[in-house]
Every structure is written in C-alpha cells, then in structure tokens.
Amino acid sequence: MSSARKRGQNSVFVTVGTTQFEKLTDYVCSSAVLKTLANLGYRKVVVQIGRGRDPLIDTVPGIEVEVYRLKPSITEDIRQASLVISHAGAGSCLETLAANKPLLVVINDDLMNNHQLELAYQLNKDGHLFYCTVSTLVDTLHSVDFSSLKPFPPGQPHKFGQFMDRLFNINN
Amino acid sequence: MLLLLTVVGFTVLLVICILCIVINLSANKRKGTASVLAVMGSGGHTKEMLSLLSGLGPHYRPRYYVIANTDTMSKQKVEEFEQQKNITENSKPEFSLVLIPRSREVAQSWGSTVLSTLYALFKSFPVVFSCNPDLILCNGPGTCVPICLAGLLLKILRLGRVQIVYVESICRVDTLSMSAWMLYYVADQMLVQWPSLQTKFPRTQYIGKLV
Numbered sequence: 027m028s029s030a031r032k033r034g035q036n037s038v039f040v041t042v043g044t045t046q047f048e049k050l051t052d053y054v055c056s057s058a059v060l061k062t063l064a065n066l067g068y069r070k071v072v073v074q075i076g077r078g079r080d081p082l083i084d085t086v087p088g089i090e091v092e093v094y095r096l097k098p099s100i101t102e103d104i105r106q107a108s109l110v111i112s113h114a115g116a117g118s119c120l121e122t123l124a125a126n127k128p129l130l131v132v133i134n135d136d137l138m139n140n141h142q143l144e145l146a147y148q149l150n151k152d153g154h155l156f157y158c159t160v161s162t163l164v165d166t167l168h169s170v171d172f173s174s175l176k177p178f179p180p181g182q183p184h185k186f187g188q189f190m191d192r193l194f195n196i197n198n
Numbered sequence: 199m200l201l202l203l204t205v206v207g208f209t210v211l212l213v214i215c216i217l218c219i220v221i222n223l224s225a226n227k228r229k230g231t232a233s234v235l236a237v238m239g240s241g242g243h244t245k246e247m248l249s250l251l252s253g254l255g256p257h258y259r260p261r262y263y264v265i266a267n268t269d270t271m272s273k274q275k276v277e278e279f280e281q282q283k284n285i286t287e288n289s290k291p292e293f294s295l296v297l298i299p300r301s302r303e304v305a306q307s308w309g310s311t312v313l314s315t316l317y318a319l320f321k322s323f324p325v326v327f328s329c330n331p332d333l334i335l336c337n338g339p340g341t342c343v344p345i346c347l348a349g350l351l352l353k354i355l356r357l358g359r360v361q362i363v364y365v366e367s368i369c370r371v372d373t374l375s376m377s378a379w380m381l382y383y384v385a386d387q388m389l390v391q392w393p394s395l396q397t398k399f400p401r402t403q404y405i406g407k408l409v
Binding site for chain 2: 194
C-alpha cells in the first residue's frame with residue numbers, strides 16, 4: 027500500500043490488449059475493486075478494454091476511472107502507472123516488465139489452454155510478476171508485496187549477432 | 199485437378215527461377231557479407247524480429263523483409279528500424295520490402311484457407327529464389343513455413359547455400375509453436391529462449407534470452 031504513496035505515484039493501468047476480457051474490465055470498474063484500490067492508496071485507474079463492452083463504472087470517492095478501447099501504443103500508459111494489471115498477453119507483460127513496473131497478471135479462466143499462460147507462469151516462478159484470476163483479484167491485491175518483485179533483465183540481441191558471426195565466419 | 203495445376207505451376211516457376219538464379223548467382227556473391235531474408239509477422243513477432251536484427255552487424259546486407267500485404271504496421275516498423283540503422287551505422291540503405299499474400303486472415307473459412315495457403319506457397323518460391331539469400335531468418339508467423347520450404351528446395355537443388363535460422367519466440371517456455379514443429383527438421387539452426395524448452399527439444403539450442 028505504502029509503496030504507491032511513497033513514490034508519489036498513484037495510478038493503476040489495466041490492459042487487456044486487442045482481445046476482450048469483459049469479466050476483468052467489468053470487475054475493475056465495480057465498487058469492490060475500486061474500493062480496494064482506493065484503500066491501497068491509488069487515486070486513478072486507467073482501463074483499456076479492447077474489444078469488450080463498455081463497463082458500468084461505480085462511483086467510489088477518492089478514485090477516478092478512465093476507460094478507453096485501443097491505442098497504437100500503451101507505452102505511455104504503462105510509464106505513467108505505478109501498478110499494471112494485465113491479461114496474460116505476452117506483449118503487454120513483456121512491455122510492462124521492460125518498463126520495470128509492478129505487474130499483476132489476471133488469467134482468463136475461459137482461455138485456459140492459451141499458450142501465452144506458459145510465459146506468465148514462468149515469469150511468476152522467476153519472481154517477476156504475480157498472477158491471479160478475476161475471482162481472486164481483490165484478495166491478491168491485499169496480500170502480495172509488489173516491492174518483492176525482481177526486475178526482468180533485458181534481452182541480449184548481441185549474443186544472437188555473435189552466434190550468427192560464427193555461423194558465417196564473419197569477423198567484426 | 200487442383201493438385202495437377204499446382205504441380206504444373208510450380209514446374210514452370212521453377213524453370214523461371216533457375217534462370218533468374220543462374221543470371222544472379224555471380225553478381226550476388228560478395229565476400230564477407232551475408233544477405234538476409236527476414237520473415238516479418240504480426241505485432242509480437244515483428245517486435246522480436248527487429249530486436250534480433252538489431253544484434254546483427256553491418257555485414258548482414260542486403261536485407262529483404264518479407265511482409266504480408268495486409269500488414270501495414272510491420273512495414274512501418276521496418277522502415278523506422280532501417281532509418282535508425284542507417285544513422286547509427288552511417289551506411290547507405292540496403293534493404294527492400296517484399297510483400298506477399300497472407301496465408302490466413304482471422305475468421306477466414308477453412309476451405310478458402312487451403313486455397314490461400316497454396317497461393318502463398320506459390321508466391322513464396324519466386325521470392326526466395328530471386329533473393330537467393332545467405333540467411334533466412336524467421337521466428338514463427340505462418341508465412342515463414344512456405345518461405346523456409348522454398349529455402350530448403352534451393353539447397354536440395356544446390357542452387358544456393360542458404361542457412362535457415364529459426365528463433366522461437368520468448369513466449370514459448372514449455373512447448374514449441376506450430377511453425378517450429380513444422381520446421382524442426384528444416385531449419386539449420388533452431389534457437390529457443392528458455393533452457394527448459396531446449397531440454398525437451400534436443401535439436402534446438404539455447405544461447406540466452408535474445409529479445
């Protein structure tokens with residue numbers, strides 16, 4: 027709770043990518059989640075709903091909600107957030123981790139065989155993110171300590187370059 | 199009937215391509231450089247591919263980018279990438295975009311998918327044959343399967359010495375993608391980005407997290 031306040035940042039970004047995940051987008055706009063977030067010190071929630079229906083937004087004092095569908099890039103919204111709540115999409119997860127922001131992935135139970143879960147589970151195992159389902163979202167927000175997450179090291183494309191140089195006998 | 203037409207079509211194409219290559223072969227071989235044919239895909243694939251290409255030095259030229267004709271986003275990203283590369287390497291642009299039909303649009307029926315896949319195959323062969331690259335680099339979009347098959351044919355016919363390098367997406371931790379399954383024995387080098395995946399598929403190599 028206090029970590030959000032300490033840094034003087036207090037907004038949450040919720041993103042579901044180009045798909046729809048109405049169970050999540052509806053739920054984060056409900057008073058149950060908004061009250062939880064307000065209690066944790068957050069003052070603003072930006073919800074990217076993708077192709078889902080427009081959610082009904084409950085009014086909770088002290089927290090402001092902003093909703094939009096899609097943008098060419100979510101980089102700026104991630105940058106401004108102090109917590110990102112995302113679907114398991116690899117793009118959103120990796121972009122959030124690259125920006126070094128605390129990440130909570132919400133798994134869609136309706137898409138359990140989605141291969142994208144592989145990555146979310148592994149990143150959780152390695153301590154880079156937390157995950158939960160829609161029904162455990164509030165409990166998870168209360169119980170986890172986002173400051174315990176480890177940064178995800180950036181990729182090393184130069185290693186690929188070295189590998190290729192050996193393959194082609196190219197000396198730089 | 200369809201099969202017969204396809205076979206005849208391919209034979210005609212093959213003859214044309216062989217002619218192209220015989221003409222091109224001598225001009226194409228420069229010492230110390232490697233030409234690259236990179237297969238671009240939608241969003242995540244393109245992002246990973248550009249990250250891989252950023253690791254390659256200035257000797258990898260010219261670069262041919264194969265892009266689905268409906269994919270304006272990748273086209274734009276490639277142009278930005280090349281512009282940046284020119285600035286940092288202080289070099290002349292040596293790349294071209296090759297547009298091919300996409301094998302399957304979302305929500306397309308399976309009947310027409312078969313036809314458009316055949317069509318994509320048909321269009322992929324001349325692309326690979328005329329570029330005759332030293333390296334085919336791909337990371338998973340469906341388009342890369344016909345491209346790699348064309349590369350394999352080049353090698354079988356001893357017309358080119360292309361290396362087919364497949365880099366599995368970082369999303370794949372435990373299982374290979376459909377394209378990787380199909381190209382498991384076609385690719386000369388198959389890189390994965392998680393050690394656990396390498397253990398399961400001994401033909402693959404793990405050299406670190408690349409993207």
